[in-house]
Amino acid sequence: METTNANEVGVSGTTEEFPESTVEINVKTLDSQTYTLRVNKYVPVPALKEQIANLTGILSGQQRLICRGKVLKDDQLLSAYRILRFFNHIYSFANGIEAANF
Numbered sequence: 467m468e469t470t471n472a473n474e475v476g477v478s479g480t481t482e483e484f485p486e487s488t489v490e491i492n493v494k495t496l497d498s499q500t501y502t503l504r505v506n507k508y509v510p511v512p513a514l515k516e517q518i519a520n521l522t523g524i525l526s527g528q529q530r531l532i533c534r535g536k537v538l539k540d541d542q543l544l545s546a547y548r549i550l551r552f553f554n555h556i557y558s559f560a561n562g563i564e565a566a567n568f
């Protein structure tokens with residue numbers, strides 16, 4: 467299982483400026499890869515998908531992100547899903563592939 471170094475995604479301002487607004491998430495893909503990201507919890511879901519696309523090669527438009535059994539919707543901020551500061555797992559699926567094993 468491969469894990470990447472932490473990458474940061476922000477919105478207005480860097481994560482260093484507002485450390486209390488950043489969270490660490492682990493993105494798991496169907497090919498058993500795990501990627502660790504440190505992101506601003508107020509990032510829009512489409513911006514998170516773009517960062518995941520840069521790491522995984524799964525185009526943002528083809529991603530379906532699931533956290534705590536809920537599909538992350540593009541019109542929401544990550545904070546809408548009660549993301550904790552640590553120990554967050556988001557599963558990334560290409561559209562059309564079911565999450566039967568997760």
